[in-house]
Amino acid sequence: MKKIIYSILFLFVAFGFQSCVNEEKEVFDKSASVRMSEALANYSKVLQSPKNGWRLRYYAGADYAYGGYNMIISFADGKANVASEIADTKDIYHSSYDLISNQGPVLTFDTFNPVMHFFGTPSDSSLDGYQGDYEFVVMSASADSVVLKGKKWGNKMIMTPMPEKTEWKSYLDSIVKIQSENVYPDYVGKVDSKDVKLSFTENHSMDIAVGSSSSSNSYIYSTKGIEFNVPADIAGHVFKTLEWSSADTTFVGTAADGTKGSFKIYISPEFKKYIGIWNVTINNVIYSATVAQDVPGKSFKVTGPKFPFPFIAEYNSIDDKVSVLTQEVGTFNGNIVKLCPWDASVGYLTWSDGIGMESTITSKSPLTLTFADNGRWSSYTVSSYLLYMFDSAGNRIGAYTGGTYRFPFVTKAVKVQ
Template identity: 35%
Template sequence: MKKILYLLLLLPFFSLQSCVEDEKDIFDASAAERIAAAMKEYRATLAAAENGWLLAYYPEKNHSVGGYNMMAKFTADGYVTLSSEVATRNYAAGDTVTSQYEIISDMGPVLTFNAYNEILHHFTEPNGSADVDGMAGDYEFVFMDVKPDKIILKGKKYDNKLVMTRLDEPVDPKAYYQSIADMEKKSSYRYYNLYIQGDTICQASLVERTLEISYEVIEARDTTIQEEILAFTFTPSGIKLYEPFTFKGKVTMENFNWDNEKSSFICTDPDADVRFGVH
């Protein structure tokens, strides 16, 4: 009787231990399988873009100098062809260089450009022993969101967001980057005013590829000065901010087209009567 009672007392322990081990095996296996499946899916998505991807690449910590346009075309067998609007030591803007890439598992799928490619690694190389970060660009990126027409990644070291937009039609890199250079040239004023619904809000300073603004915020009886640095990339028609910016919770802005007659970047987002204008 004592032996039977002893066995009955031990039965729940053995059952619990068995369940824990079974669940551990199941979840370990399923996690590994999920990552492997995602890696396969992401590689296929990259390679499925026949015309490649347009990249908004942001170097520097806190994207403090703004972003640059790049293009990438991936193959299923692990090769990528890159171009950039930035001239490097050996290549002009729009030149293409092919190298290898990988999708590796590092607590989740990671896109790594671990084979040297001067187009990309121009942003990641140190500038000597006194400046080991260089332009502080990433070459390894964590997948954040993957869709057939848009992929969002995050730099593994510096955390800057990398947005890749699928190109629906063939694009000549040199012609595209020339249109970017033309846009940058025609809008190269030092100071702008920020206008919202026709009212002048504050002055904006154009520094590198950022618009630096400061404005008053009144809460209760206290007035403080809020400073913002709006990083952006140039597009052939204007600029696109690093991320949407909401002014005082009232209006959100991200995309702007250049109006040459008004010398202004005019917001094209819905319900956003906003522009950055010289006058």
């Protein structure tokens, strides 16, 4: 009986399938390959159409973690010219590009370009680099905008035509100028009588605190201020941009519903407690160090007899922590000297940005800090620092030879004055 039922079911399915196939209506007049070829040809024309190239709002990092950066690109006959705020603004870098079919239309920069490949280039601390794309799925393209999606990391990016008479360098310089003026990490203001604090992080991300609640948005600098990658909710109102006023060092903006916001520099009262004389423990030996204000509310300059060069300690007002990260500290014999994080237990060092140690307050009287790896070096644990020399091209020369270059096992600092 079961065999009969199965046979009947099989016949129904077979006939039904055949009927569906025979009655299927052709949706497209052209094959998929022909449609893709036509789309790629159209996208090629769109890319080459602006007379002064495109402004690309480039976002790096999984889920926009490393924020946005401006790139200006022109396309012509398979060659791309690229300039950016992340490089010298007068420099234009050349490489090839192509439009290919790869599970959809894809724009690829298929030869090395120092700007386009910067965020995706592996470093000694991360095989993914800064998690940047140089291949993009073309989501849409018109004369007004091209919408791209990073093929690997999935960040949405938008290109819009550059103004025809605007020089690339002057455009980028205006962006860099705002960045250089916005050296302060924190701003406060009121929106609808609610207290708001905006905190800028090192990765072009902003923490937005309203009362006891907080959120985070990535942003990119513009010629007027900043643009959020997605509209930011500030005290229940949606802001797409904030404009910078250099005259009074203030960010101002208007929400979609017309609500105004104005945010002035804020320096945490906790910042000043770090200024003074400290005893720093290095390899179980205590050395004196002087901590002075560098950028108010943001950083300190550290000097001392043990240290051949002054160095910078960054302040994080959100966590009330101090960090010492990879940095250039001076020159020697024509070479650049960098303070490099070091895992002294295994002997490896790094000169990648953002890696180092951060403090934790373990006593308030006297003020005492302990130091530990900040978690940014995936392969090793920072416990120490080395001074190393590099040439102008960034190639490592060797250890600094003008004085002390090893600072093993930096563990503690106690404020004494």
